Amino acid sequence: MLERLKDSLVKSPVIKRGEYNYFIHPISDGVPSIDPRLVQEISDYIERIADLNVDTILTVEAMGIPVANALSLKTGIPLTIVRKRPYFLEGEVELSQSTGYSKGTLYINGLKKGDRVVIVDDVVSTGGTLLALAKALQNMGVEITDVISVIGRGDGLLKLKELGVEPKILVTIDVSEKGVEIQDVFGDQ
Template sequence: MLKILRESLLNAPIVHRGKYHYFIHPISDGVPRLEPELLEEVTEHILGMVSKDFDKIIAIEAMGIPLATAISMKTGVPFCIIRKRQYGLEGEIKLSQETGYSKGELYINDIFEGDRVLIVDDVISTGGTLVALMSALEGVGATVTDAIVVIERGDGVSRLKEMGIDVKTLVRIDVTEKGVSIEDIHE
């Protein structure tokens, strides 16, 4: 299972973003090209791991979007994108996002009290993005039915666990300047 994901990760090139070893992969970058077979493998696997009682899918710009699109088309549930752009609509919520290599703002629109949301994203690393998003959703009064991320590296998942938040992932990797190694993969 997850054969295409496994092999593509082992072949991922590494570049430096400051001190951060950044792997480049179709799921996390759209580079090299994202083959439909990989997207199908990953999204089918996600649907086997989450409960089905969500009424909105939330994706974080940019690389949560292909995952959310595929899941939306398979389930008939709409998706909302947490954008890096401000719209200024009433009720818009601003989040500060900090990752291992970047800082910026994210904006939530069209999520309300009582919504049951599935969060999907491509990578979790420091967990900074999901910590900020989860606390904003709690403030709104939305229920997160599952938070699922394809690729896990670093200590983000354990950081969220200490806060009482479970994040599911398909694969855990280690990244050095030599490349990616697989520490654990969901079967």
């Protein structure tokens, strides 16, 4: 299961971003190029495990987009992209994003109270992004049916669980200066 994802992850180079060991992978960086069979494998798997009784698939610019878009094409469910720039439209919601290596602002447009969304992103690490996003959606009265991350690392999951959000992580990895190791695969027990 998820053979292409696992095989490609263990080949990922690791660089330093400050103190943070940052892995580089097609799904989370678009570097090197993205093999469409990899995206196919991942979106097929997400379609099987996610609650897709939703109005829209919600992802965060930039690197959630390839997988979320593949899922949208497969299922016919619309795609909503949380952007890193404002549009100043009525109802736009602004939130602060913090990762292990960056800080920024995200902007939600196109959602209203009562909407049901599944969140699909490429990586969860510190949980800073998903935590801020889930809080903002809860404040808007948007229902989150599921949170899916292709790759998980670090202790962000614990913070998310405290908020009542339990993401489904396809592959959990450990990242060190030596490289990437697979720790867990969703559904393998």
